[in-house]
Amino acid sequence: MGKLDKQLALKLLKQMMEIRKFEDKVMELLAKNIAEGGSHLYAGMEATGVGAISVLREDDYITSTHRGHGHAIAKDGDLKTLMAEILGKRTGVCKGKGGSLHLADLSKGNLGANGIVGGGIGIATGAGLSIKMQKQDKVVICFFGDGATNNGIFFECLNMASLWKLPVIYLCENNKYGMSVSVERASSVKDLTKKALAFGIPSESVDGQDVLAVREVVGKWVENARKGNGPAFIVSNTYRYYGHSRSDPRIYRTREEEKFWRERDPILIFSSKMKEMGILTEEEIKEIDKLTDKEIEEATEYAINSPDPEPEELYTDLYA
Amino acid sequence: MREITYRQALNEAIDEEMQRDKKVFIFGEDVAIYGGVYGVTAGLWKKYGDERVMDTPISENAIVGTALGAALTGMRPVAEIMYIDFIGLCMDQLNNQVAKIRYMFGGKCKVPLTIRTEGGAGRTLGAHHSQSLESWLIHIPGIKVVMPSIPYDAKGLLKSAIREDNPIVFIEHKMLYNIKGPVPEEEYTLPIGIADVKKEGKDVTILTYSRMTLFSLKAAEELEKEGISVEVVDLRTLFPMDIETMVNSVKKTNRVVIVEEDCKTGGTGAEIGMKVIENAFDYLDAPIIRVAGADVPMPKSRVLEKLAIPDVERIKAGVKEVLK
Numbered sequence: 001m002g003k004l005d006k007q008l009a010l011k012l013l014k015q016m017m018e019i020r021k022f023e024d025k026v027m028e029l030l031a032k033n034i035a036e037g038g039s040h041l042y043a044g045m046e047a048t049g050v051g052a053i054s055v056l057r058e059d060d061y062i063t064s065t066h067r068g069h070g071h072a073i074a075k076d077g078d079l080k081t082l083m084a085e086i087l088g089k090r091t092g093v094c095k096g097k098g099g100s101l102h103l104a105d106l107s108k109g110n111l112g113a114n115g116i117v118g119g120g121i122g123i124a125t126g127a128g129l130s131i132k133m134q135k136q137d138k139v140v141i142c143f144f145g146d147g148a149t150n151n152g153i154f155f156e157c158l159n160m161a162s163l164w165k166l167p168v169i170y171l172c173e174n175n176k177y178g179m180s181v182s183v184e185r186a187s188s189v190k191d192l193t194k195k196a197l198a199f200g201i202p203s204e205s206v207d208g209q210d211v212l213a214v215r216e217v218v219g220k221w222v223e224n225a226r227k228g229n230g231p232a233f234i235v236s237n238t239y240r241y242y243g244h245s246r247s248d249p250r251i252y253r254t255r256e257e258e259k260f261w262r263e264r265d266p267i268l269i270f271s272s273k274m275k276e277m278g279i280l281t282e283e284e285i286k287e288i289d290k291l292t293d294k295e296i297e298e299a300t301e302y303a304i305n306s307p308d309p310e311p312e313e314l315y316t317d318l319y320a
Numbered sequence: 321m322r323e324i325t326y327r328q329a330l331n332e333a334i335d336e337e338m339q340r341d342k343k344v345f346i347f348g349e350d351v352a353i354y355g356g357v358y359g360v361t362a363g364l365w366k367k368y369g370d371e372r373v374m375d376t377p378i379s380e381n382a383i384v385g386t387a388l389g390a391a392l393t394g395m396r397p398v399a400e401i402m403y404i405d406f407i408g409l410c411m412d413q414l415n416n417q418v419a420k421i422r423y424m425f426g427g428k429c430k431v432p433l434t435i436r437t438e439g440g441a442g443r444t445l446g447a448h449h450s451q452s453l454e455s456w457l458i459h460i461p462g463i464k465v466v467m468p469s470i471p472y473d474a475k476g477l478l479k480s481a482i483r484e485d486n487p488i489v490f491i492e493h494k495m496l497y498n499i500k501g502p503v504p505e506e507e508y509t510l511p512i513g514i515a516d517v518k519k520e521g522k523d524v525t526i527l528t529y530s531r532m533t534l535f536s537l538k539a540a541e542e543l544e545k546e547g548i549s550v551e552v553v554d555l556r557t558l559f560p561m562d563i564e565t566m567v568n569s570v571k572k573t574n575r576v577v578i579v580e581e582d583c584k585t586g587g588t589g590a591e592i593g594m595k596v597i598e599n600a601f602d603y604l605d606a607p608i609i610r611v612a613g614a615d616v617p618m619p620k621s622r623v624l625e626k627l628a629i630p631d632v633e634r635i636k637a638g639v640k641e642v643l644k
Contacts, residue, residue: 061393095426102424111392112425116416122385123392123417130390133345133371153413156382163377317427318462320485 004212009270009279010288012054012211016046016267017292018079019070023242025296026069026086026100030246034304035087039100042070044241047266048173049074051214052141052236055222061109061127061140063120065173067240068113071143072103075110079299089306096309097317117178118148121170125157128166128231139225140168141218147178149195150186158233162199165230169221170196172235173208179244180252196233208238209264212273239264321502329471329503330360330436330492333478334398336507338368341396344482345372347387348400348436357402358438358497380409384435388418391433391487398482404439404491405451418487419462430485434478440531440581441618441629442495450618450625452530452582457489458559458591465558466512467491469533471501473556476510484512493531515562517569521551524639525569527592528579529555532630536579539635550639558588566592567600574605577638581629584612611638 002008023043029035042049045067053062053074064071072082078093085092086100093105104112111127114120124142131138148154149172161168178186189195196203206217214236221232239261243250250258274280324332338344346352346361346368352375355362365373376383380401387399401407407414414435422429441450457465466481466488468474474492481488518533519540526536533554540550553569555561570576576596578589589610596608614628 063389093426094424094428097426098424104425104428106392106425106429111389112421114417116412119412119417122382122413123389125382126386126389126391127393128389129386130393130395133390134394153381153385156377156379157386159377160379160382160386318423319464320422320427320430 004279006279009274010284012050013267013270013274013280013285014288014292015050015074016211016270017289018295019043019046019050019073020267021292021296022069022073022079022083025300027242027246029300037099038245039086040067040245041240041242042067044261045173045175045208045238046070047211047270048208048214048236048238049143051211052171052218055215055219056139056141059109060138061111061124063111063124063140063142064103064113065120065143065145066101066113066115066117067145068103069100072105072110072113075105076108077103077105077110079295080302083299083303084306087303087306088308089303090309090313091302091306095313095317118144118151118153120144121148121153121157124168125161125166128161128168129164131167132164137226138167139222141222142168142170144170144172145178146172146174146176146183146192147186149192158196158199158201158231161231162201165228167225167228168231169218169225170231170233171218172233173238174235175238175240177244177252182252192235193233201231201233203233203235205235205237208236209266209269211266211270321504323500324471324503325497326471326474326492326499326501327358327360327497329475330478331362331364333475333482334361335364335367337479337482338364338372343394343396345374345395345397346400347374347397348376348383349378349402351375351400356400358494360436360492361400380406381413384410384413385417387433387435388413388421388431391431392421392429396432396482398434398436401435401437403449404437404453405448407437407453407456414463415460419460423462431487432485433487434481434490435487436490436492438492438494440493440495441625444620444622444625446620447617452613454491454558455582455586455588455591458588462487464488464512464560465491466556467530467558468556469496469530469554471499471503473510473516475503476508477512477556480509480512483509488512491530495531499534513557513560513562515553515555515557515565517551517565518554519550519552521549521573523549523573524575524577524642525551525553525573526577526579526635526639527553527555527566527596529558530581532579532581535630535632536635539632539639542632543636543639548639548643555592561592561595563595563599566596570596570600571603574603575642576604576608577611577635577642578608579611579630579635579638581613583615584610585615587612606642609638609642611635
């Protein structure tokens with residue numbers, strides 16, 4: 001885990017801004033019907049994905065979720081091919097066959113977003129097994145939401161990972177709601193960290209709006225796993241700004257609650273802190289902001305102007 | 321040529337592939353110390369140890385999901401689902417993850433994963449240990465489905481399955497494990513997706529697979545004495561289906577009986593029959609006949625179990641019917 005210096009601060013801030021602006025842009029494209037289908041937006045949760053992935057090496061793996069744009073960007077994703085994929089274009093990272101729910105880039109260690117809640121947990125656990133069998137020192141971060149902790153595969157895989165001491169960090173992004181149903185209404189145990197106790201897996205919660213806090217906690221357990229000491233379970237407390245998807249009227253949560261969380265905005269928290277600590281100046285922050293705006297515009301233009309897949313591509317890429 | 325059992329043929333296939341490629345490993349319930357519920361992996365744990373022959377918890381969904389993760393990241397798992405009846409427990413992983421991941425990712429990954437399982441009736445094990453669920457699987461693009469009937473095919477096809485960079489569900493039959501047949505000492509593989517004419521004939525084509533191939537051959541032998549010449553085509557792979565071999569046989573005989581152990585409605589035979597109609601309708605001189613499993617949960621009673629799946633007499637009756 002690198003020391004907090006200007007270079008690292010710039011990287012963390014830039015990635016969080018990229019995700020925020022990317023998601024705002026996707027929302028805009030959805031509203032204009034330029035983007036079709038569903039998209040679950042990561043805005044508000046940037047500190048968790050960016051902080052956690054920032055402690056990984058390039059050759060480490062992640063598995064992502066249905067809310068996966070942020071993870072894909074943080075795992076060194078290319079804004080242009082990601083945006084093109086969301087529009088279902090041939091130039092997309094998955095050639096227009098995956099879409100928002102299936103952003104993946106194995107060359108960058110991203111084993112994929114997933115349309116099934118908990119769908120990445122098996123893959124992550126298997127990647128951990130594979131690492132162990134090949135005697136590598138890689139680590140997997142397995143992202144999932146609070147809703148997935150009520151799903152069977154979560155329990156099956158945590159048991160296996162603990163039994164075989166697999167290098168997997170199970171990172172629960174607790175954004176309080178599984179679509180509309182709150183953790184309180186869905187989980188018998190409200191403190192989700194307790195769910196790991198049954199498997200003898202160490203667990204810890206973290207302020208998911210503070211990128212440095214996420215880095216510290218995830219970094220500690222990643223290094224522990226890299227040494228062969230097995231999995232950890234981390235609950236990152238966070239919040240999604242947008243609804244579950246574009247059609248969500250957000251009737252299950254209050255505007256006061258939304259305001260409370262928006263005041264705990266991960267980008268604002270980090271920017272202020274960097275200014276206070278004298279690591280970044282207001283001008284530098286504005287400059288990154290402007291640069292990111294430009295990159296998002298370029299990515300959007302690239303995506304919109306990209307061709308659709310050719311009809312004959314319907315049957316390609318199914319079998320090796 | 322030496323004769324070995326279907327079980328031994330499968331065991332040799334896995335053993336040889338494990339020797340050949342260090343990335344191959346066995347993963348499933350009771351596969352290590354116990355050697356598999358039907359003994360297919362017997363002896364391999366002693367030979368290769370815990371690292372490559374792994375007993376898993378009873379967690380079918382995690383077995384398939386984890387095997388997929390390992391396959392994506394450099395390993396070549398041979399996972400076992402003890403009974404095909406348990407496949408419902410891992411259908412999400414199989415259908416939503418294993419089968420689709422390569423396509424969803426634009427072809428940018430390989431899934432060298434073999435899932436061995438075993439199905440079929442015959443041991444009076446009742447409704448949860450006797451099913452034939454292959455039709456569920458051929459409905460999922462992205463996986464291949466292999467169902468061998470004899471030791472020679474079992475070995476050659478399993479070796480090919482393990483070497484293939486695609487996910488394959490390899491369905492054995494519990495009543496075939498003790499059946500012996502000729503298997504060469506020398507190494508060989510068989511191509512996936514190619515049917516085999518197990519017996520040539522000129523009057524009627526039987527299209528079948530797995531254990532029903534043996535029943536069909538017995539029926540054909542008996543019918544021969546009555547002057548009826550039956551060709552028996554063993555599909556061996558259900559997806560992709562070898563249409564060419566099927567059509568060539570239909571062109572010769574002009575009459576088709578499909579013999580399948582699975583439930584008739586929505587069964588594999590329906591797909592086989594439509595493939596014939598789509599590709600060889602003009603050559604048919606009579607409607608296709610299906611001799612299939614009854615549309616009931618498999619009953620325990622020996623008497624009822626026998627009635628629930630095709631037998632030699634019913635296959636013979638089907639052949640005579642198509643000749644009317």
